[in-house]
């Protein structure tokens with residue numbers, strides 16, 4: 001399993017580990033990590049070797065937390081290969097607990113900074129991407145830590161297929177405005193919205209996440225935004 005010390009140098013802000021893991025979770029981690037975790041060796045990740053059966057397409061979730069959304073999507077779309085990215089050890093352990101309980105085989109995960117993974121993904125290889133309730137980094141001097149950034153959107157534009165969806169959820173008003181502004185200034189994306197209901201109501205095929213439910217309990221409503229990666233001309 002990857003040594004936590006060896007990944008400290010990457011661009012992850014926030015915690016890498018929380019409470020010590022329970023014995024069963026530690027055992028599950030030891031069991032699943034070697035087969036289900038993604039390691040980057042060359043410049044580009046070879047997707048064809050990742051899953052036992054070639055998936056019809058690949059979907060990516062950045063910052064999956066404890067994996068509630070990822071596991072539900074994987075169960076609902078068994079022909080899709082899911083790639084999750086989460087640097088927080090307890091999050092990865094939470095996902096593995098779900099994988100073990102539900103017997104899901106179409107998920108692989110990368111336990112580090114999403115940017116390292118995205119840089120290794122081939123051009124136009126991803127058919128749908130999710131960034132759900134990313135850390136808002138409220139202070140102005142921390143805005144550069146935000147996962148939704150001009151640089152990361154350029155990389156997402158490179159790896160997403162034409163006409164594919166990028167879904168972003170947030171309960172934070174200021175970050176929501178920031179997200180819309182960053183997406184509007186990127187010419188490769190179009191916001192798919194007709195009525196206010198389109199982004200104030202979670203679509204049926206968008207399972208709830210832990211942070212969304214926390215926000216709801218605290219009385220905060222969320223925005224559910226879907227952007228389309230425009231069809232590329234070449």
Ligand SMILES: C[S@@+](CC[C@H](N)C(=O)[O-])C[C@H]1O[C@@H](n2cnc3c(N)ncnc32)[C@H](O)[C@@H]1O
Pocket residue numbers: 011012013014062063064065066085086087088091112113114115131132133134135147209210211212
């Ligand atoms: C506020 S939590 C939301 C978790 C989950 N998506 C949800 O909605 O319940 C943000 C998540 O993004 C992860 N994260 C932060 N920086 C990241 C990065 N550079 N790459 C990938 N994930 C990151 C955090 O570890 C955390 O689990």
